[in-house]
Amino acid sequence: MAIISPVSVSLDPQHFRTSVTTNIDLRRISLKPPTIFGSKLESREIEQTHSRLSSFNSSACLTMKASREPPGLTQELNNKPEGLADTENECDLFKNLKHRFLSFKKHKYMENLEQYQKLAKAQAPKFMVIACADSRVCPSAILGFQPGEAFTVRNVANLVPPFESGPSETNAALEFAVNSLEVENILVIGHSCCGGIRALMSMEEEGDSSSFIRNWVVVGKNARLSTKSVASNLSFDQQCRHCEKESVNHSLLNLLSYPWIEEKVRKGVLCIHGGYYDFVDCTFEKWTLDYKESNLKEESVEFSVKDQLFWC
Amino acid sequence: MARHYNGSVTDVAVQGRLKKFLREKEELDDKIKKLTIEMEEQQSPEYDPVVERIKNGFIHFKINKFDKYPELYEQLAQNQHPKFLVFACSDSRVCPSHVLNFQPGDAFMVRNIANMVPSFNQLKHSGSGAAIEYAVSVLGVKNILVIGHSRCGGIERLMTHPEDKTPPFDFIDEWLKIGLPAKAKILAQGDVHENKYEACAREAVNLSLVNVQTYPYVQKAIAENKLALRGGYYDFVNGSFELWDLKTCISPPIII
Numbered sequence: 001m002a003i004i005s006p007v008s009v010s011l012d013p014q015h016f017r018t019s020v021t022t023n024i025d026l027r028r029i030s031l032k033p034p035t036i037f038g039s040k041l042e043s044r045e046i047e048q049t050h051s052r053l054s055s056f057n058s059s060a061c062l063t064m065k066a067s068r069e070p071p072g073l074t075q076e077l078n079n080k081p082e083g084l085a086d087t088e089n090e091c092d093l094f095k096n097l098k099h100r101f102l103s104f105k106k107h108k109y110m111e112n113l114e115q116y117q118k119l120a121k122a123q124a125p126k127f128m129v130i131a132c133a134d135s136r137v138c139p140s141a142i143l144g145f146q147p148g149e150a151f152t153v154r155n156v157a158n159l160v161p162p163f164e165s166g167p168s169e170t171n172a173a174l175e176f177a178v179n180s181l182e183v184e185n186i187l188v189i190g191h192s193c194c195g196g197i198r199a200l201m202s203m204e205e206e207g208d209s210s211s212f213i214r215n216w217v218v219v220g221k222n223a224r225l226s227t228k229s230v231a232s233n234l235s236f237d238q239q240c241r242h243c244e245k246e247s248v249n250h251s252l253l254n255l256l257s258y259p260w261i262e263e264k265v266r267k268g269v270l271c272i273h274g275g276y277y278d279f280v281d282c283t284f285e286k287w288t289l290d291y292k293e294s295n296l297k298e299e300s301v302e303f304s305v306k307d308q309l310f311w312c
Numbered sequence: 313m314a315r316h317y318n319g320s321v322t323d324v325a326v327q328g329r330l331k332k333f334l335r336e337k338e339e340l341d342d343k344i345k346k347l348t349i350e351m352e353e354q355q356s357p358e359y360d361p362v363v364e365r366i367k368n369g370f371i372h373f374k375i376n377k378f379d380k381y382p383e384l385y386e387q388l389a390q391n392q393h394p395k396f397l398v399f400a401c402s403d404s405r406v407c408p409s410h411v412l413n414f415q416p417g418d419a420f421m422v423r424n425i426a427n428m429v430p431s432f433n434q435l436k437h438s439g440s441g442a443a444i445e446y447a448v449s450v451l452g453v454k455n456i457l458v459i460g461h462s463r464c465g466g467i468e469r470l471m472t473h474p475e476d477k478t479p480p481f482d483f484i485d486e487w488l489k490i491g492l493p494a495k496a497k498i499l500a501q502g503d504v505h506e507n508k509y510e511a512c513a514r515e516a517v518n519l520s521l522v523n524v525q526t527y528p529y530v531q532k533a534i535a536e537n538k539l540a541l542r543g544g545y546y547d548f549v550n551g552s553f554e555l556w557d558l559k560t561c562i563s564p565p566i567i568i
Contacts, residue, residue, distance in 0.1 A: 093395065093455070094542075094555065100413035101553045108410065109551050120463065120549045125404035126362070133443050135394035136416045140409040141377070144369025147405045154423040156442045169424040169439045172487035173402050176425060176465065179481070185362055193389070195446065210434060212441030271362075279416075280389045282378045284370045286363070309363065311370055 108147075119148045127151065128177040130170070130251070131189045132158040132196065136279055139189060143284075151177045157196025158188055159219045160251035163258045171258070178261055178270065186255060187286075189275040190248040197244045200224050201236070219254075223247035248274040252289050253303060265291050274305070283312040377416075384417070394420045397447035399458040399520060401427040406461045411546050411553070419457075420447045426466030426513075427458055428490045429520035432527050441527070448539065449529045456524055459544040460517040467513045470495055494519045510547075514554075517543040521558045 109116050127150040129139045139145055139152060153173045161168050177183045190197075200217040201224060209215065220243075227243040234242065252272050256262045264270035276285045287305040294303035378385050396419040400408050408414050408421060422443045429444075430437040447453045460467075470488045474480070494515040498508055505511040521541050524530055533539035541558040 097412055097555070101411060104411055104413055105551055109548075116548060116551070119405050123404045133420050133422050133447075135392045135414075135418060135420045136388050138407070138409045138414070138416065138421060140407045141416055142370060142373045143366050144372050145404075145407070147407065147410055149365075149404055151402050151404045152407065152423050153402050154421050155439045156446055159439075167483040167486035169437065169487060172425050172481075172483040175481055175483045177402075180465070187366075195450070196442070212434070212438050212445045215434070215438040216442035275366075279385065282374050282385070286366065307360070307363070309367070311367055311374075 116147070123148055123151070123181065125149055125151045125177075125181060126184050128174070128181075128183045128186045129153070129189065130155075130158050130160060130186070132156065132191055132194060134191060134194065137189070137191045137277055139187075142277055151181060151183060155216075156213065157194055157200065157217055157220060157247065158190055158251065159196075159217070159247065160188060160254045161219045162254040165219070174255070174258065174261070178258075178264065184270060186261075186270065186272045187275055188248050188251045188255075188273070189277060190244045191276065192241065192244065192278040192280055194240070194244050197247060198240050200247075201227070201240050201243055220247045220250065223250040226250075245274075245276050248276060249303070256289075256291075265289075281312065283310065285310050388417050392417055392420075392451065394418055394447075394451060395454050396420065397444070397451075397453045397456045398422070399424070399427045399429055399456075401425065401459075401461055401464055401466065403461060403464065405548055406459070406546055408459060411459075420451060420453060425484065425487055426464055426470065426491060426516060427460055427520065428466075428487070428516065429458060429523045430490045431523040444524065444527050445529060448527070448533055452538075454538065455540050455542065456521075456530070457542050457544055458517045458520045458524070459546060460513040461546040462510060462513070462549050464509075464513050467491070467516060468509055470516075471498075471509055471512055490523070491516045491519065514543075514545050517545065518558070 125148060127145070129145070129150045129152045131137055131139045131152065131154050133154045133156055138154075139150060145152075151173070153170055155170055160170055160174070163171070174186075177186075196213070196217050197220070199213050200220050203214060203217070203224075223243050223246040227239055227246050231239050231242045252274055255272050256265065261270065261272075265272060271288055273286060273288045275287075278284075286307075286309045288307040290304040290306040293306075394417060396414075398408050398414070398419045398421045400406060400421060400423050402423045402425055407423075408419065414421070420443070422440065424440070430440050432441070434441075447456075466484075466488060469484065470491045472478075473485060473488075491512075494512055498505060498512045498515055501511075521543055524541065525534065530539065534541070543556050543558060545554040547553070
């Protein structure tokens with residue numbers, strides 16, 4: 001097998017100022033009380049917020065105008081962001097990536113050189129995020145996590161296998177994040193129209209066990225069971241939606257099956273949160289596991305949530 | 313005059329109703345004010361910087377991306393057709409959405425410790441297998457890109473353990489065993505590498521590209537010329553990115 005020698009694309013950057021200050025006075029954010037079937041809702045604090053986003057982050061220059069871009073970079077045309085959908089040619093595809101990296105280097109890396117140099121020495125993220133591998137739900141995009149903020153695991157259907165299932169990709173990352181990096185928060189984010197959850201819900205009882213997808217999503221079988229038990233009268237799409245949220249809750253429970261996680265949650269140095277991103281309506285729900293009020297020892301486990309929020 | 317008489321009666325009636333409506337509106341306005349005050353007085357949650365951080369991030373995304381490109385996001389809500397399957401490290405500093413500016417819809421992305429791809433094994437690593445199966449067989453991605461990076465904690469652990477005699481982790485060391493061939497190769501090459509960890513990080517990318525070809529659907533797609541494999545390396549110390557191809561070539565036979 002021949003491996004072609006690497007092409008390095010580090011160039012001397014031109015100093016280029018495009019930081020845009022955004023002063024946006026936001027309308028009141030309306031809240032609809034979220035419903036999460038199967039879990040006891042602890043507190044429904046309705047939050048009315050009037051937020052002011054001022055220079056959100058000078059490195060997040062998302063409103064670049066075409067005239068400010070240096071020549072040679074892909075420009076925002078026809079009201080579409082720089083997506084890869086239009087590049088058919090493979091050669092163009094990688095030229096595009098090169099431009100993107102150079103753009104990142106000029107507008108983010110060099111603009112915040114001190115910060116990046118500090119990060120190069122060590123990372124100290126406060127979050128660990130477990131999200132789906134789906135191309136539409138990158139947590140950096142939808143929640144704006146910047147470099148250094150979130151240690152991220154992405155797998156099919158954002159599942160967390162329990163401690164008893166033995167070593168896997170996800171729990172190796174959990175171990176590192178919790179025991180080495182000592183993150184303070186774990187956030188498991190589910191999303192709408194999840195193919196993995198759909199596969200879980202459509203799974204036959206006796207199915208093709210050679211399929212990796214099947215062997216993986218079966219981690220979420222308890223979520224499927226509880227969905228079927230409460231939502232079997234709903235349409236399949238609605239059941240899938242219910243299961244998407246239910247599987248986040250089951251993942252939170254599975255997190256607590258790890259002794260070093262449970263210990264930290266009990267001591268209050270680690271919080272675990274669930275989230276749900278609906279990309280059809282562009283809404284985000286977030287809730288936190290209320291460890292103290294949860295009853296995790298009994299056979300039928302009940303857990304409580306608190307600090308529920310809904311943003312739309 | 314009859315008309316005039318009717319007109320003034322109508323006027324009076326209208327005036328009366330108008331007054332009634334205005335009064336009702338005032339009462340409703342008062343009620344709304346009271347409710348608003350009540351809700352504001354309700355104990356609001358304490359300011360939580362964690363929550364504020366996430367909320368501001370989401371709002372920023374919604375205003376600057378989702379609401380700005382409705383056609384794109386409507387289409388994405390229906391289905392995804394990413395061109396890439398990306399394997400990247402979970403390290404908080406190397407998200408490909410930043411480094412390579414991947415937009416929603418561009419890349420089906422797996423992130424794990426040291427961005428590794430285990431070889432095909434139906435008894436374990438179903439998480440990675442599921443992602444490859446889904447991306448290649450269901451979504452039909454055209455490119456697989458494995459991206460390594462500088463100062464990777466996973467690679468460092470791979471290179472130093474168990475020789476450093478530190479106690480083993482429950483799960484991390486088991487996962488990192490996937491990278492053992494890369495470690496062996498770098499150690500066998502002796503002192504030719506100035507920095508063995510960085511060399512191992514690049515070698516581990518190549519190892520992952522080899523491993524990914526052990527999956528039957530990947531082999532099939534490559535044979536049909538529908539899939540390309542590439543390796544990448546993001547060096548955040550020097551601010552550089554390397555990109556390379558992996559191609560199989562069969563040399564002409566020697567006739568014995």
